[in-house]
Amino acid sequence: MAKLSDRYDPGPQVAQCGAINLGTKDLEKSLHFFSDLLGMEIVQRDGNIAYLRGYQELTHHSLVLQQQEESIVNSYSFRVKRPEDVELFATEFERQEIETLEVPTGTEAGRGTAVRFLVPGSGHPFELYYDIDKPESAEELRSKLPSNSSRRRGLGVRRIDHFNVQTSRETINQAESWVRNNLGFNRREYALHRDDTTVLASWMSVTPQVHDLAMVANSFGKTGQLHHVAFNLENLSDVLTAADVLRDYDVTFDLGPGKHGIGQAMYLYVLDPGSGHRVEIYAGGYLIFDPDWEPIKWEREQFPDGLTWYGDPFVYKGDARSLETTPSAGL
Amino acid sequence: MAKLSDRYDPGPQVAQCGAINLGTKDLEKSLHFFSDLLGMEIVQRDGNIAYLRGYQELTHHSLVLQQQEESIVNSYSFRVKRPEDVELFATEFERQEIETLEVPTGTEAGRGTAVRFLVPGSGHPFELYYDIDKPESAEELRSKLPSNSSRRRGLGVRRIDHFNVQTSRETINQAESWVRNNLGFNRREYALHRDDTTVLASWMSVTPQVHDLAMVANSFGKTGQLHHVAFNLENLSDVLTAADVLRDYDVTFDLGPGKHGIGQAMYLYVLDPGSGHRVEIYAGGYLIFDPDWEPIKWEREQFPDGLTWYGDPFVYKGDARSLETTPSAGL
Amino acid sequence: MAKLSDRYDPGPQVAQCGAINLGTKDLEKSLHFFSDLLGMEIVQRDGNIAYLRGYQELTHHSLVLQQQEESIVNSYSFRVKRPEDVELFATEFERQEIETLEVPTGTEAGRGTAVRFLVPGSGHPFELYYDIDKPESAEELRSKLPSNSSRRRGLGVRRIDHFNVQTSRETINQAESWVRNNLGFNRREYALHRDDTTVLASWMSVTPQVHDLAMVANSFGKTGQLHHVAFNLENLSDVLTAADVLRDYDVTFDLGPGKHGIGQAMYLYVLDPGSGHRVEIYAGGYLIFDPDWEPIKWEREQFPDGLTWYGDPFVYKGDARSLETTPSAGL
């Protein structure tokens, strides 16, 4: 008796937000932040490159820290659903005359072949891969729970959550619709500019999360920017504990803690002391299982509520805060 | 430019755990429990039938309470991914010579046509539907957040989470493999009997949740039993608050609070004072985004840790607790 | 064998922050806020006056709501340690030629004789009492826990916590030193003005709490002002839940949630929709058991950290927020 789902080919699909590769000018400071404070495991270290994961990630890494001159994002990586999807996506991109690069097995340790390309319009360097090792943690870190790769430690980062990227107003509509039409991202919540046409911000996902990827327009004309990468904690109260502890270290608080109306998750934005990239300590949020979910459109007057339902506000007396971004690499 | 995912037909799929229809001997007591205490909205009331939902559910209901002689489960309903999937599933079941029943539009208020059938082996009455209304809440309950149908109230049930059903040892393997092969459920965690063949318990999902449906074998030979239906809260601490408040009412505590090793969620099992059905107050848990997730097998010696990672234990000095179940209706 | 502590007379002492009597222009709105939302019990209602308490208060009330023309504070009441202390305090005040008023038994329902006077300098109307009834709650509210007067309900206010009062810069030093020298309040944390002499703010207590009473100087020359009255919840996370729920009602958020560095408690300031008085939803904080506690002095450059350790900030780009106050009655 065949499984119904075996009878059809759904085509290549993105499975999840996989990993970010961050350039940092001070690897040791970044490692202190992500490993000693946030509690991520250093799975592998090869000279100036370190591979980290949260305690609930069984795969090799969700964060690569690379000592380099420039604090840029080297890549945003997504895992695809099936081994053949890497190749299927590559073929499709070539059909669309998008330049692609094959990233050989092991370029990022533990990972198989990936296809790299720049998102049309925004220029963010995305990589798609399927194969990735699932190494056991060192014995002294190993959890008794088989769904955890290691014990909960530090502030309790359990996994990567999502990317929030920025591009210019001129390019965002192209980029946002491209990722939806070609990578299968679904708009979950969004806001438009005054012109009611240009995307101001769009929260999109391939999973029941409200977003695995958000795209936000900026007014300073820069493409290919990172707003933040988010890491997931178990409870809203864990974000408070993180705030309490991180305030006592030389970690710059950018914004938060507070709760988003959009997505209903708790946020705390801080800057990695090594790289200066913005990192969101993130917990909660609702899940979307409705197959006929209607994207929620935020009108301008309610939008501040969407950004901050409660807590340290994004918008204060008309000033929008938290606009700094960090650039991404090219192909 | 066509969307890649438009090009293929993945076949009929189950989208989510949709609703449970519970028979209750005392509707008012059940309503007090689910609405006044747990905080669910009574969306519609037609005489002896009431339709309820959590504050984050936009669809018409996830719980039907029906005053009747017997406290049985009238149906376990799942929503499918596309309108045509109801019919496609029905056709497939008929091909397998499984008796089906068409449940006409409006049989449950707000819901379109469903197909009803008994799970081969276990006999649980499942219903599959797609169409369901998304009514606004009454104005005095309405939330300012468009992703909430109503304001958070009471103990904060935001949505249905999963069903846990029991059947006899003799029938569980047939039932468990049937729902996996035919409804697309994926085994996430499981345990086998001493014979290493018979399923003791299996946690399965069609979503990234560890389970939308669990099946557990019982030793007293009864098929078609409900162990519990779970409703989801936002934080582990919300389960503690629920325990604190419910202990002060005439609500029977069955087990908990505690945290499962399997699924890593917080549990509290109480009995609905109106119907006697077991209800799990549930929060947390990990999400599975790995497309190559390997089902976790629990060996017998670790299994108590899987049931109770910490808190009020399922197994105490060799006694297994919480074995009472309630029967399900037939076709 | 005599108890050692029986051999000495420690003199009259204040035991605790007892109750606030708030004038409100809209009693029904105030009752909705304090009772339906915050979960306080309405112990007694006499026409335009209502008496409320939190679920962990055994005494008759900690909040009196009185419908009247002006939204002023009618009194700040403190309970003394022994029956005779009311009289002993009165005698001492008269010796100091402070005008006092005897408030007869039952003026506030359930309460015995009190002495009323205006704090020298600030003019806040304080009342000291000892006798107060400890009525059982109505049976449908009664808790199974003998240390609770009623069941935890709503957002879970369990008791009054403290008063924060304001007076002019010209009068604060007199008032602050008077309450310390005459009512036995101990400075726990404080800050001085640029002149290093004038009190900017002082957190004082007669209990191990960091403050039962705070006094803050204002720059607009008004004496006898209320900044806020605080009510206590069990956990920091309860303040988040309160913020989540209250944001969805027509309750004005003044500031928060956030965590104070001073006292280390979580805050959320909202305005009672009936009276406009500022109410702090409060949880956590450290306790002082050290008999030789040295008052903590906050220097101006660290003071913003003291006001907001994390969360929605008191001081934003040089602007101090939350300066509105409400006046207090005279003798």
Added chain:
Amino acid sequence: MAKLSDRYDPGPQVAQCGAINLGTKDLEKSLHFFSDLLGMEIVQRDGNIAYLRGYQELTHHSLVLQQQEESIVNSYSFRVKRPEDVELFATEFERQEIETLEVPTGTEAGRGTAVRFLVPGSGHPFELYYDIDKPESAEELRSKLPSNSSRRRGLGVRRIDHFNVQTSRETINQAESWVRNNLGFNRREYALHRDDTTVLASWMSVTPQVHDLAMVANSFGKTGQLHHVAFNLENLSDVLTAADVLRDYDVTFDLGPGKHGIGQAMYLYVLDPGSGHRVEIYAGGYLIFDPDWEPIKWEREQFPDGLTWYGDPFVYKGDARSLETTPSAGL
């Protein structure tokens, strides 16, 4: 103008639960538990003795770990309110012909002279002291908050909370009434044996906490036993996090997590892997400010609710759990 409270001499008083001195057979294991896991600071280490404190304790230590042959409690220390109280207590004890021992300055590092004696009846070795250093933490641990001695670390122990000691049924009434009459402890909650005369358990305090000291009768005839020493965390949810993390280490869980009805605090009892002494991870609880608090008497039928309001139960199907105790030293 004299302060009222200066005019009287209240006699010697106990201010707080100060410190416990634990003998351990494996100091390194105990240090790993208390410092690396629970997050306590090692303030000083002198060979086989280590002095620790929580992050909110400014005094030198609240825990002394001493490598020795026997895992016994060397002393239970309480701080008194005034310097002269040590001597005043000693004089009173001598008057009662209780043997006392002067413990010279520095016997416990950082501490001044103490008086040591055995509690009449139970034989627990109590020490009373006033003088204790308040050393700054090492710079790399120091907090920006002046009310914290060091940064919050590990599972977040902020201070010692209370002792729970056991003695035989034959001796408990003498011991319990002695500490109340001579050290000023107030009964807050209690239960009596079937005879309605013999104390089964008594929760007593000199502070607004429900207990700084509990005494429990045992049925196996042993005097001078430790049931547990408790350390305080900020939130109920912190106890869940502690349970989650500790379950993943070789730390024996004795009981919990759960919530007491008596005192309304969250508990988790584990055994220090080095010494085997029972340690309670503790958070929450109500505070008593009422000067006329009536001790709450628990009748036998409600007593299980008092021990466990919710969570892992003390009493299971008639079996009382958690009866192991560790002995205390003599004079």
